[in-house]
Amino acid sequence: MSSKITAEQRKAIMENDKTYDGQFFYAVKTTKIFCRPSCKSRVPNFDNVTIFRTAEEALQAGYRPCKRCKSGGDRLPDEEWVKQVETYIEENYALSFTLSDLAEACHGSPYHLHRVFKRLKGVTPLAYQQHIRMEKAKVYLIETDMAVKEIAGLVGISNPARFITLFKEKNNQTPRQFRKEYDGRGVYSEK
Numbered sequence: 001m002s003s004k005i006t007a008e009q010r011k012a013i014m015e016n017d018k019t020y021d022g023q024f025f026y027a028v029k030t031t032k033i034f035c036r037p038s039c040k041s042r043v044p045n046f047d048n049v050t051i052f053r054t055a056e057e058a059l060q061a062g063y064r065p066c067k068r069c070k071s072g073g074d075r076l077p078d079e080e081w082v083k084q085v086e087t088y089i090e091e092n093y094a095l096s097f098t099l100s101d102l103a104e105a106c107h108g109s110p111y112h113l114h115r116v117f118k119r120l121k122g123v124t125p126l127a128y129q130q131h132i133r134m135e136k137a138k139v140y141l142i143e144t145d146m147a148v149k150e151i152a153g154l155v156g157i158s159n160p161a162r163f164i165t166l167f168k169e170k171n172n173q174t175p176r177q178f179r180k181e182y183d184g185r186g187v188y189s190e191k
């Protein structure tokens with residue numbers, strides 16, 4: 001059973017109070033992660049918090065265990081964690097964040113995040129974010145008539161010249177060329 005947070009639980013979370021560990025878990029809607037009261041992760045916005053009595057209940061409600069406080073008991077496998085990070089990047093690709101911001105949001109250390117992500121995905125987390133941005137830009141170029149400058153802003157790159165350079169590096173053509181070629185071809189292929 002889940003329930004609303006009490007003032008006492010709120011205090012326990014803010015103070016990372018170990019004595020409450022095992023009594024309840026708190027799950028955060030925005031990150032889909034649940035933690036022990038003592039977790040050192042950033043204090044959440046309590047409006048987005050749901051309380052569970054057991055880890056099992058949080059898991060059943062679709063929340064994932066936290067890497068930092070090991071709320072799921074057994075160690076969260078690296079594969080699972082990297083999937084969490086991937087999802088976070090895919091949902092927030094347009095935001096600008098540093099490796100530390102990302103690690104904080106995904107409840108791990110920056111060093112570990114960088115290393116594990118690279119090992120499993122072959123690219124660093126920030127390179128992966130750049131990749132997603134370029135893929136989203138392609139979709140905008142194909143499906144909309146928006147100006148390149150506008151698309152750059154939408155995918156989180158405020159400097160259009162930088163956007164064009166990055167796009168060209170990755171696709172061997174400028175956004176304009178890409179759009180034109182696509183229009184001529186009528187079919188979009190991933191390559």
Ligand SMILES: [Zn+2]
Nearest residue numbers: 035039066069
């Ligand atoms: Zn935690």
